[in-house]
Amino acid sequence: MTNYRFETFEPVVDDKGVPDEQTAAYLQIVTAGFHDRKLTDEALVKKARRTIADKRVLTAVYADQNLPYAYEPLTPVATFAHFEKKMNVGGGRLIPTHLITWVTVRPTHRRRGLLRSLMTANLTEAKAAGYPLAALTVTEGGIYTRFGFGTSTWMSTVEIDTSPGFKLACEPDRRVEMCPASVLTELAPQVYERFMRRSPGAIERQQAYVDMASGTVNPETGEEDRDVRAALHYDEDGNPDGYVSYKFKGWKTDPPTVEVIDLIAVSDAAYSSLWAFVAAIDLVDRVVYDEAAQTSPLPWLVDNPRRVKIKDQHDAVWLRVLDVEKALEARPWPVAGQLTIRVRDDMNLADGTFSITASGGSATVEAVSASHAVDLELGVAELGSIYLGGADPVILARAGRITEHTEDAAVRARELFALERAPYGPNGF
Numbered sequence: 460m461t462n463y464r465f466e467t468f469e470p471v472v473d474d475k476g477v478p479d480e481q482t483a484a485y486l487q488i489v490t491a492g493f494h495d496r497k498l499t500d501e502a503l504v505k506k507a508r509r510t511i512a513d514k515r516v517l518t519a520v521y522a523d524q525n526l527p528y529a530y531e532p533l534t535p536v537a538t539f540a541h542f543e544k545k546m547n548v549g550g551g552r553l554i555p556t557h558l559i560t561w562v563t564v565r566p567t568h569r570r571r572g573l574l575r576s577l578m579t580a581n582l583t584e585a586k587a588a589g590y591p592l593a594a595l596t597v598t599e600g601g602i603y604t605r606f607g608f609g610t611s612t613w614m615s616t617v618e619i620d621t622s623p624g625f626k627l628a629c630e631p632d633r634r635v636e637m638c639p640a641s642v643l644t645e646l647a648p649q650v651y652e653r654f655m656r657r658s659p660g661a662i663e664r665q666q667a668y669v670d671m672a673s674g675t676v677n678p679e680t681g682e683e684d685r686d687v688r689a690a691l692h693y694d695e696d697g698n699p700d701g702y703v704s705y706k707f708k709g710w711k712t713d714p715p716t717v718e719v720i721d722l723i724a725v726s727d728a729a730y731s732s733l734w735a736f737v738a739a740i741d742l743v744d745r746v747v748y749d750e751a752a753q754t755s756p757l758p759w760l761v762d763n764p765r766r767v768k769i770k771d772q773h774d775a776v777w778l779r780v781l782d783v784e785k786a787l788e789a790r791p792w793p794v795a796g797q798l799t800i801r802v803r804d805d806m807n808l809a810d811g812t813f814s815i816t817a818s819g820g821s822a823t824v825e826a827v828s829a830s831h832a833v834d835l836e837l838g839v840a841e842l843g844s845i846y847l848g849g850a851d852p853v854i855l856a857r858a859g860r861i862t863e864h865t866e867d868a869a870v871r872a873r874e875l876f877a878l879e880r881a882p883y884g885p886n887g888f
């Protein structure tokens with residue numbers, strides 16, 4: 460039987476940014492787990508720099524085997540990483556959230572419980588450290604519900620037909636000008652920070668997004684991306700309050716297409732004008748974007764809504780409630796009301812019965828005895844799904860994922876849990 464050693468460490472680089480052997484082996488094997496290219500020396504330095512900028516904490520599992528020609532023992536057989544970022548839980552309230560990423564298990568060591576061990580230890584520590592919520596984004600939809608994560612935000616892949624005849628329904632201010640993509644190294648974090656405060660579900664972004672938007676890094680090659688172009692929207696005082704970063708997909712793509720890499724708007728005026736800008740790029744008949752909000756003004760901006768096609772809807776952030784009272788009290792409650800819920804959690808981190816009393820924009824949440832009458836019973840994953848008002852409790856009840864114990868409890872939960880906007884954050888991690 461193979462013995463495994465678990466080690467948690469922070470990445471280490473020398474004064475030229477070159478990672479030490481343990482960090483380099485870890486970063487290289489993560490790329491193998493996700494079928495990404497092996498990192499060149501330059502890409503490795505950039506990845507190590509981003510890892511440190513995000514303050515990622517790395518956990519590696521090493522096997523006590525040393526086979527000729529196989530990977531060295533310092534190359535992990537499994538990886539797992541966590542880091543802290545703020546999340547808008549509604550009303551601009553930002554709370555520190557425990558993010559999990561880089562979960563990989565080498566095919567020769569899979570299905571022996573390594574992920575379960577890593578996840579159990581990590582979530583237990585996150586709860587002990589005081590985090591109300593953990594979050595991740597997934598490669599496959601069938602893995603994380605068992606660990607209490609529920610889909611809580613979604614994104615759409617949109618395709619806009621901008622061929623001749625394209626017209627907007629309302630003329631935006633068009634205070635847009637092109638800029639070198641490199642200026643986004645400085646501006647993108649500032650604009651995103653302001654956007655994040657307006658969008659429930661938005662999570663503070665990691666360095667990779669700045670690097671992609673500014674053309675510093677092409678995610679496929681890990682090197683500079685010289686195809687990236689950008690434009691800024693200016694507010695009435697002439698300050699940037701939105702940007703779009705994009706690239707032309709090449710002359711062999713039919714119809715000629717622009718791909719939006721990143722579009723972040725602090726105001727509705729910036730949002731409309733930036734879409735108007737990309738739609739007006741000459742020699743292009745189609746604009747595509749993978750990370751659009753599922754619910755947005757975009758289809759309403761265009762005179763002919765059939766020109767905006769939703770090609771795909773995909774889950775984005777999966778939330779895991781670690782502490783029910785803290786998590787529910789952290790968010791705003793725009794609608795007053797009372798609801799008692801029973802939460803089931805196989806991992807025993809967040810189970811219990813809780814009374815929610817919302818008034819004046821906030822809620823008091825109290826753990827009550829198991830014999831207390833309840834309105835709704837649900838798993839902790841389903842609580843994660845409705846937490847930001849994204850999933851509809853009525854639909855979850857119809858799907859058998861929530862049980863109603865009092866009449867119209869799901870309808871009342873829908874009203875209570877709703878936030879000012881549908882949750883959205885263009886951010887995978």
Ligand SMILES: CC(=O)SCCNC(=O)CCNC(=O)[C@H](O)C(C)(C)COP(=O)(O)OP(=O)(O)OC[C@H]1O[C@@H](n2cnc3c(N)ncnc32)[C@H](O)[C@@H]1OP(=O)(O)O
Nearest residue numbers: 560561562563564569570571572573574575595597598601
């Ligand atoms: C947050 C992120 O980083 S998402 C990225 C996830 N990683 C990847 O997709 C990379 C490729 N895949 C892998 O590296 C591995 O297959 C992993 C990480 C998904 C699973 O690791 P393993 O160590 O094999 O999982 P482990 O043996 O601990 O299984 C735990 C449970 O999950 C289940 N499970 C594991 N993988 C999958 C899967 N792909 N689909 C459905 N269920 C799965 C197991 O059946 C087991 O169920 P049970 O404990 O309820 O009986």
